[in-house]
Amino acid sequence: MLLLTHLRWLAIAGQLAAILGAWLWIGNALPVVPMLAILVALAGLNLSTLSLLHRGWKVSNHQLFVAILMDWAALTSQLYLSGGTTNPFAPIGLLQVVLGAMLLEMWASWALVALHILTFGALAAFHRPLHLPAAYTSLFSPVHMLASWLNFVLVCVLLMLFVTRISRNLRIRDAHLAELRQQAAEEDHVVRMGLLASGAAHELGTPLASMSVILGDWRHQPDLQPLTEEIGEMQAAVARCKDIVTGILYASGEARSERVERTSLSAFVAQVARDWEGQRPGMLTLQDRSDHAITIVADRTLVQVLFNLLDNAVEAGASRVALIAETDEHMLRLLVEDDGPGFAPGMIEGLGRPYRSTKERRGAGLGLFLAVNVLRKLGGTVTAAPGVQGGAVVTLAIPLKALTLEDNR
Structure with a gap:
């Protein structure tokens, strides 16, 4: 205009x-x-x-x-x-x-x-x-011919002015697109740094475990009893470093930790339910419809995913939460159902994006993001939907081959 x-x-x-x-x-x-x-x-x-x-x-x-x-x-x-x-x-x-x-x-x-x-x-x-x-x-009078020529010149000049202005606008747009591409490249660099941090966390796991064992041995050495307090401080520092490394691995979606064990699928789900209900008695209902004969290798990251989802349901206002385990020939499905207010409009479409939450506290919205990230590493998916009688249902679908012992040796 x-x-x-x-x-x-x-x-x-x-x-x-x-x-x-x-x-x-x-x-x-x-x-x-x-x-x-x-x-x-x-x-x-x-x-x-x-x-x-x-x-x-x-x-x-x-x-x-x-x-x-x-x-x-x-x-x-x-x-x-x-x-x-x-x-x-x-x-x-x-x-x-x-x-x-x-x-x-x-x-x-x-x-x-x-x-x-x-x-x-x-x-x-x-x-x-x-x-x-x-x-x-006269039809071909000099005035007519001069005016026609001036008209032609005028149209050419105005078109040129307009086209050059449009070209300048296009150049400005191209410069803006180049700036956006630069921002995307910088964000990709940040992602690569995150991957580097994840790799470094993997590498730090072994020496930290060795230091923890050595410090435990030193604590029981009679010659080192005067240094018991200092050794205790060192053990606490190593334990904190291990917690930080575990958090980095969990945030990056790594699906394995140091704490893995062989167990049945039914026992694993029951243990998760007992541990979580110990923190919030009387709120959880377990419905195990899985194949009890399936043996899996479970680790702490999968437990953390389930704990996050159960905690999210309570923090959203649910008074009752149900954990449902189902299996078919190739897939394990873990459903978390609650009677809370459900998802806000637009939340389901953006499922898995960080910091999307109805909670006002700082850092809220990472639970589902981390769950999606972990499940992606396992080849699974996370979906959410409104409950039949209100509330919300979050479904974790995990290929059984990603959890069975043979595929994890």
């Missing part, structure tokens, strides 16, 4: 020069007063438009179409007052057609084309005759 106002100022200046030039050259052949009134109206339109744009006016296609229609109406009126299609400047309407094709939506562009076709035809039959002196009435 701003570019259109700039072009309109050029049009006003060009028409004013043509009207005054014709008035000085051929006298009273033109109705100068109404033609100047149209120019004043165009100037008023420009000032109003600039005022609205200065106040943050958000321009739509319809509003741009109406603005170009006003230019069309002004040009049609000027041509009607100055000889219609006999006016050598009549083809300048092509400029508006080009502007419409570049600025408007398809339907509006075609509507503008139809209007100019009808207008050009109507102006050939209905217009105020241009009473030229006898010396200038």
